Amino acid sequence: MAAVIIDAVRVYLIAGGGVAAVFLCWGVGRIEANARDAFAFRPLIAPGVVLLWPLVLWRWRVVLRGEDGGARHRPPRRAQDRIAVALALALPLVLTLGVLVRQNGPLERAPVRLAAPEIAR
Amino acid sequence: MSVKYVPVQWNRNKWIYDAVLLACVVGYAWIFLKLGAPAAGATRPVDDAVLRMRAFGSCAFLMLSLILCIGPLARLDARFLPLLYNRRHFGVLAALVALTHAVAVLDWYYAFSPTPPLQALLSANTSFGRALGFPFETFGIFALIVLGVLAATSHDFWLGFLSPPVWKALHLLIYPAYGAVVAHVALGYFQDVDNPGFALVFGGAALAVAGLHLAAARAGAPVAADPADWLPVARWDAIPDGRAIIVRLSVDEAAAVFRNGATLSAVSNACAHQSGPLGEGRILDGCITCPWHGFQYRPEDGRAPAPFTERIPTYRLRLDGAVVMLDRRANPPGTAVTPLALPVTA
Numbered sequence: 001m002a003a004v005i006i007d008a009v010r011v012y013l014i015a016g017g018g019v020a021a022v023f024l025c026w027g028v029g030r031i032e033a034n035a036r037d038a039f040a041f042r043p044l045i046a047p048g049v050v051l052l053w054p055l056v057l058w059r060w061r062v063v064l065r066g067e068d069g070g071a072r073h074r075p076p077r078r079a080q081d082r083i084a085v086a087l088a089l090a091l092p093l094v095l096t097l098g099v100l101v102r103q104n105g106p107l108e109r110a111p112v113r114l115a116a117p118e119i120a121r
Numbered sequence: 122m123s124v125k126y127v128p129v130q131w132n133r134n135k136w137i138y139d140a141v142l143l144a145c146v147v148g149y150a151w152i153f154l155k156l157g158a159p160a161a162g163a164t165r166p167v168d169d170a171v172l173r174m175r176a177f178g179s180c181a182f183l184m185l186s187l188i189l190c191i192g193p194l195a196r197l198d199a200r201f202l203p204l205l206y207n208r209r210h211f212g213v214l215a216a217l218v219a220l221t222h223a224v225a226v227l228d229w230y231y232a233f234s235p236t237p238p239l240q241a242l243l244s245a246n247t248s249f250g251r252a253l254g255f256p257f258e259t260f261g262i263f264a265l266i267v268l269g270v271l272a273a274t275s276h277d278f279w280l281g282f283l284s285p286p287v288w289k290a291l292h293l294l295i296y297p298a299y300g301a302v303v304a305h306v307a308l309g310y311f312q313d314v315d316n317p318g319f320a321l322v323f324g325g326a327a328l329a330v331a332g333l334h335l336a337a338a339r340a341g342a343p344v345a346a347d348p349a350d351w352l353p354v355a356r357w358d359a360i361p362d363g364r365a366i367i368v369r370l371s372v373d374e375a376a377a378v379f380r381n382g383a384t385l386s387a388v389s390n391a392c393a394h395q396s397g398p399l400g401e402g403r404i405l406d407g408c409i410t411c412p413w414h415g416f417q418y419r420p421e422d423g424r425a426p427a428p429f430t431e432r433i434p435t436y437r438l439r440l441d442g443a444v445v446m447l448d449r450r451a452n453p454p455g456t457a458v459t460p461l462a463l464p465v466t467a
Contacts, residue, residue, distance in 0.1 A: 002243035032282060038125040041278065048273035055291075059283055083296045084334035090300050091331045095324045098307025101253040 016050035023049055023056060031063045126278050138207040142214055149183070150176045174225035175310065179323075181219035182302055185268075186326035188212055189299060193337030195401065195412075202401060202412050209275045216265075216272040223265055226258075257308035260301040267298035277394070285396050303327045354378050354438075354445040357385065357463050365409075367400035370449050375400070376436050378445060379409055379420050384460035386420035387436035387447055393454075394431065422457040440464075 024042045028035045035042075049056050129135075153176040188211050194201040231238035231245075246256040271292055280288045306323055314320065352368065360366050360380040367390055368376045375390035377400030388409060390400045397413030404410065408417035408426060418425055418433055425431040432455035437448040440461065452458065 002240045005243060006237075006239055028278075028282075032278065034126050034281070035278065036125075038127070041126040041128045041276065044128045045273075045276050045278050048270070048276075048279060051270050051273055055283070055287075059287070063282070079290070079293055081338045083293065084331075084338040087296060087300070087331040088335045091303055091327045094300065094304045094307050095327060097252060098304075098311040099320065101308070102312050 013050055016053040019053040019056060020046050020049035023060065027060060031060065126276070128276075130277075135207050135210065139210050139214075142211060146180060146184075146214065146218060149180050153179065170225065170229045174222055174229065177218055177222035177225060178306075178310070181215055181222055182306055182323065183326060184211070184215040184218060185299055185302060186330050188215060189295070189330045190333050193333040196337045196398070197333070197340055199401060205397075205413055208413075212268075213272045213275055216268040219265055219268055223261065252308070255308050257305050260305035260308070264298040264301040264305065267294045267301075271295060271298075280395055285391075289396060299330065350448055350450055351439070351446045352449055353441070354447050356443045357440065357445050358443065360385065360445070363404045365400040365402075367398070368447055374451075376447060376449075376451075377409075378436075378438065378447060379404060380463075381407070381420050381460065383463045384420075385438055385445060385463060386458065386460045387438050388418060388420065388423045389434040389436075389451065389454075391433070392416050393425075393433050399433070421460055422455055424455045 024046060028042065028045075029037070150173075154172055188208060191201065191204045191208055191211075195205050227238045227242065231241045234241040236244070242258060242262075246254070246258070248254050248256060249259075271294065274283070274288070274291060283291065310323070311320060352370070354368050355366050355378075357380075360378060362380050362382060365377040365379040368378060368387075370376060376387050377390045377398075378385055378387045379400075381404050388399060390398055392399050392411040392413065394411065394414055394416045397411045397416075399409055399411055399418070402410045402412040404420065405417070407419070409420055410417050416425065416431060417429075418431070423433040423435040434451040434454050435456050435458045436451055437458055438461040439446050439448075440463075445461070
């Protein structure tokens with residue numbers, strides 16, 4: 001299973017490398033005005049393209065088709081507030097669990113000395 | 122601002138910020154190895170390699186905690202605003218420190234494994250069904266991947282290309298990643314350390330992150346739902362010159378009402394760059410200046426001064442006696458609104 005996961009990740013990253021080569025050499029200057037004739041920054045964004053190439057392909061298509069109508073001036077604060085509540089609930093729970101399950105923690109059962117196995121005579 | 126992209130927009134303040142950060146990381150590692158580690162009272166003897174990976178692991182955890190505290194602290198108290206500046210370099214450095222920790226783990230625990238190190242890491246412990254002995258490395262792997270993605274998409278290009286809502290949603294992954302880091306520490310390092318002081322430091326840091334986020338969320342609660350288009354903001358003389366008062370219009374929208382001498386202007390509170398809180402900034406050289414990265418806008422029309430092209434929405438204002446009233450219906454980005462003249466000779 002571990003080998004399958006690692007192979008899948010390897011294939012994903014190789015595909016990302018291909019997308020990055022095309023996007024950074026050819027695509028980015030065509031869809032982003034600030035990237036035209038600007039080459040020094042491109043190696044810096046290459047790791048992001050390799051890691052997120054499906055997202056990059058989707059956004060590339062959206063920008064090319066002019067379908068980009070995001071709520072630019074309304075950052076998603078609603079999620080931020082929900083996350084604050086989730087953090088306040090989850091972090092104390094996780095920390096408490098970490099302390100309780102310690103091998104010498106309060107929930108640990110007393111050790112039992114094992115008797116030597118009976119040896120048939 | 123809206124000019125050709127460069128790898129990093131360095132300036133003197135960023136050099137100083139980064140130099141201080143690096144010095145703190147090196148200092149922490151040195152103190153941990155020389156003074157802190159022997160006091161940890163590990164249940165089993167540990168060697169230098171283990172100490173080094175713990176130094177970098179704990180450093181990354183504390184850096185991440187501090188990074189997450191900066192936002193709510195600045196929202197609660199303007200004196201923390203300078204810490205917001207260049208926070209993205211702080212995040213990238215935290216990702217690098219976490220990566221150093223991971224490489225140290227692989228190079229030590231799996232150095233002599235007959236299977237490849239990564240494969241051994243994923244297959245060494247698969248006891249996902251129990252809390253004691255849970256493969257806590259999984260949490261660390263998830264957090265490291267997220268930190269890598271966030272660091273890799275921290276350049277300005279990504280915000281423009283992905284669009285602010287997508288970029289912001291992506292970067293909200295920092296919160297599940299932080300939860301995973303806390304679980305990684307609680308089910309990993311907590312299990313081995315005997316000195317309660319260390320548990321208190323790590324637990325305290327995590328609880329501070331949670332508590333500050335709750336406090337900031339409560340402080341930024343939206344104004345009561347009001348069907349009227351005009352909302353009372355504050356008395357005009359309560360707004361300091363060159364500064365703003367933030368009006369929360371809904372859960373997702375806020376306006377910033379700036380006083381510029383004897384006039385008032387209102388714009389969206391979200392900077393067009395990275396949605397930074399403009400209302401926590403101030404007016405410099407006649408322009409509203411974002412506290413995060415210094416993007417500027419003219420108060421009267423929400424447009425960045427030439428040659429830049431960013432625009433933000435504006436709002437209409439009027440006075441009702443001494444109370445400033447704001448029209449909650451935002452104008453399209455870049456719409457000129459005559460500044461509201463105040464009854465003062467400033």
